[in-house]
Amino acid sequence: MQSWRQFLKENWFFLAVFVVLVLFPHLVGWLTESSPFGVLRGDRYIMRGESTLWQAILIESFALSVLVMSYNLMFGFTGVISFGHAMFFGLGGYIVGMLLEFPEFAGIDPALRLFIGLLLTIVICGVIGLGIGFASLRLRGVYFAIFTLAVAEMVWIYFSRFDRTNGEDGLTISQMPAWIDPSQNRLALYYVSFVIFVLTFIFIRRLVNSPTGAVFKAIRENEDRAQAIGYHTLRFKLMAITIAGMFAGIAGIIHAILQKSARPEFLNVKFTVDSLLMTIIGGVGTFTGPVIGSTGLYLLDNQLRDQVVTIGSTTIDIGDSWNLILGFIFVIVVLIFPYGVVGTYQRWRAGRKNKS
Amino acid sequence: MPAILETRNLRKEFGGLVAVADVSLTIERGAMHSIIGPNGAGKTTFFNLLSGKYAPTQGTVFYNGNDITHVPFHQRAHLGIGRSFQITNIFPNLTVLENIRLAAQALSSVNFRFWRSVTAYPEFTRRALEVVELVGLRDAAHYPASVLPHGGKRKLELGILLAPNPEVLLLDEPTAGMASEQVPELIATIDTIRKEGGRTIVMVEHNMSVVMGISDRITVMNLGSLLAEGTPAEIAANETVQRVYLGELYGSADELVHK
Ligand SMILES: Nc1ncnc2c1ncn2[C@@H]1O[C@H](COP(=O)(O)OP(=O)(O)OP(=O)(O)O)[C@@H](O)[C@H]1O
Ligand SMILES: [Mg+2]
Numbered sequence: 211m212q213s214w215r216q217f218l219k220e221n222w223f224f225l226a227v228f229v230v231l232v233l234f235p236h237l238v239g240w241l242t243e244s245s246p247f248g249v250l251r252g253d254r255y256i257m258r259g260e261s262t263l264w265q266a267i268l269i270e271s272f273a274l275s276v277l278v279m280s281y282n283l284m285f286g287f288t289g290v291i292s293f294g295h296a297m298f299f300g301l302g303g304y305i306v307g308m309l310l311e312f313p314e315f316a317g318i319d320p321a322l323r324l325f326i327g328l329l330l331t332i333v334i335c336g337v338i339g340l341g342i343g344f345a346s347l348r349l350r351g352v353y354f355a356i357f358t359l360a361v362a363e364m365v366w367i368y369f370s371r372f373d374r375t376n377g378e379d380g381l382t383i384s385q386m387p388a389w390i391d392p393s394q395n396r397l398a399l400y401y402v403s404f405v406i407f408v409l410t411f412i413f414i415r416r417l418v419n420s421p422t423g424a425v426f427k428a429i430r431e432n433e434d435r436a437q438a439i440g441y442h443t444l445r446f447k448l449m450a451i452t453i454a455g456m457f458a459g460i461a462g463i464i465h466a467i468l469q470k471s472a473r474p475e476f477l478n479v480k481f482t483v484d485s486l487l488m489t490i491i492g493g494v495g496t497f498t499g500p501v502i503g504s505t506g507l508y509l510l511d512n513q514l515r516d517q518v519v520t521i522g523s524t525t526i527d528i529g530d531s532w533n534l535i536l537g538f539i540f541v542i543v544v545l546i547f548p549y550g551v552v553g554t555y556q557r558w559r560a561g562r563k564n565k566s
Numbered sequence: 567m568p569a570i571l572e573t574r575n576l577r578k579e580f581g582g583l584v585a586v587a588d589v590s591l592t593i594e595r596g597a598m599h600s601i602i603g604p605n606g607a608g609k610t611t612f613f614n615l616l617s618g619k620y621a622p623t624q625g626t627v628f629y630n631g632n633d634i635t636h637v638p639f640h641q642r643a644h645l646g647i648g649r650s651f652q653i654t655n656i657f658p659n660l661t662v663l664e665n666i667r668l669a670a671q672a673l674s675s676v677n678f679r680f681w682r683s684v685t686a687y688p689e690f691t692r693r694a695l696e697v698v699e700l701v702g703l704r705d706a707a708h709y710p711a712s713v714l715p716h717g718g719k720r721k722l723e724l725g726i727l728l729a730p731n732p733e734v735l736l737l738d739e740p741t742a743g744m745a746s747e748q749v750p751e752l753i754a755t756i757d758t759i760r761k762e763g764g765r766t767i768v769m770v771e772h773n774m775s776v777v778m779g780i781s782d783r784i785t786v787m788n789l790g791s792l793l794a795e796g797t798p799a800e801i802a803a804n805e806t807v808q809r810v811y812l813g814e815l816y817g818s819a820d821e822l823v824h825k
Binding site for chain 1: 617619639640641643644648649651655656657658659660664667668669671672673676677678679680681682683684687726729730
């Protein structure tokens with residue numbers, strides 16, 4: 211009884227968000243008088259209406275949140291800066307895309323292929339993470355970052371030239387199992403990615419609050435002293451980048467399924483830089499920061515991209531100058547929230563508690 | 567008495583500079599052994615070799631009779647060799663308690679239990695609270711280490727060393743930079759640990775009255791080599807030491823011993 215109260219007291223915010231997100235497609239549907247299932251044409255649904263539109267936005271937000279949470283595990287909690295994270299993200303998409311599209315796998319049930327794709331992504335991203343770690347974690351700071359960037363760029367170039375995935379054009383995924391196809395049954399994909407998002411959040415929170423997570427933070431704070439008191443820090447850093455790689459791969463699967471394609475852009479350093487910026491804007495080394503940073507920036511991007519602003523006689527196409535605007539937002543946020551939105555809020559609250 | 571730590575012809579060069587020059591030294595079990603010497607004598611480098619932070623250019627380190635020259639840095643803590651740092655070396659954004667709790671947890675087997683909360687292992691928190699009390703940081707236990715004043719950080723430095731209860735304590739200038747009125751408290755803590763017995767303490771310290779008062783043996787280093795070794799009284803009476811070190815820096819060491 212007591213422990214339930216304690217649990218509610220500590221987690222009411224997360225539970226409230228959970229409930230809202232479960233109901234979200236229906237809430238939007240109710241508010242905008244659209245169906246969360248889309249519009250029925252003949253015997254199938256097509257994805258029209260506000261509810262399905264917002265589902266797509268949230269699915270992408272879940273994918274980005276998982277990606278950024280995984281980046282934060284490495285960067286925010288363990289203090290390892292990698293510039294190769296997009297590689298895992300893109301690989302997840304390519305692995306699932308190739309399994310679904312390549313004719314040699316056509317005999318296998320598509321749902322099973324998807325499941326195998328998930329397992330393979332976890333294994334391959336884990337192994338690559340471990341490999342990169344072994345090869346380079348002895349390098350410190352910026353040298354490690356450059357090494358990861360180089361490996362990721364190599365993978366990017368490889369897939370840009372890989373004929374079987376149509377090189378630069380990328381692979382269109384058409385052989386999707388119908389139950390999860392975002393152009394037929396987006397609601398299912400919404401809930402699947404929501405579950406993945408929630409599980410990732412819980413996993414990372416438990417990990418960080420565990421004895422292992424305590425060592426991660428020790429390494430971030432002072433790796434030299436962590437070694438001096440007896441921690442084999444390399445092992446813990448390997449663990450962090452391996453786990454982060456796995457989750458980034460899973461995020462990439464959601465992204466690719468939503469986009470119904472696996473393209474070289476998904477492997478591009480842009481996703482790494484976005485992860486870094488979103489972590490910093492949300493709050494480095496916080497649990498909710500990456501979610502708020504990634505969702506916030508994605509929503510802004512999504513809502514502003516097609517806007518055209520007219521000031522006097524000049525019109526500004528926001529889509530064209532998005533990167534400029536993003537940079538501007540970044541500077542403003544960093545000035546107002548030096549520890550990110552969530553980090554600064556937490557410090558402010560802790561400060562108030564101390565005073566009273 | 568049997569040796570707990572022994573070095574044979576231990577040498578460390580940095581480029582052309584010989585920081586530690588063929589040092590052969592025996593530290594006896596249970597001793598309070600101080601190492602003194604002018605700035606740049608190689609004391610910290612010697613500690614870095616004992617604790618495994620640096621690999622020696624030449625020579626051997628024995629611990630309980632075993633050659634540990636090539637045992638890596640992080641493994642030495644597991645053998646029971648703990649060290650503190652001359653330049654404060656803490657986890658700045660973690661609380662004082664968490665700093666010490668991490669050190670208490672380090673030698674256990676729970677470090678890879680990533681699925682349970684740290685609160686499932688109260689023994690480390692209990693140990694951390696004991697140590698926080700011992701080094702006099704109870705009131706600051708829940709503050710981030712970075713907000714401690716310098717003296718508090720030195721106490722924390724000692725606390726992190728003590729938490730896993732090492733057999734050998736290598737203390738590198740524990741009072742470095744502390745306000746002089748805070749020094750006796752910290753030395754009293756070290757003396758308490760010494761009197762509990764069972765541990766060997768090797769301490770580098772510049773404060774002569776501290777060294778003379780607390781040590782069983784003193785080793786004097788200069789320019790990477792051993793200049794002299796003996797009891798505090800022998801060191802105070804040693805003419806070479808007087809000339810090279812004590813005389814010029816601290817006046818008559820005799821006064822200090824008999825104070
Ligand atoms: N990592 C290093 N690289 C190059 N030179 C070093 C290094 N560490 C120490 N030295 C040099 O080795 C010599 C001995 O330094 P060390 O720090 O061991 O002296 P110390 O006796 O601890 O002096 P202090 O009393 O000032 O702490 C010095 O000349 C120093 O500059
Ligand atoms: Mg020194």
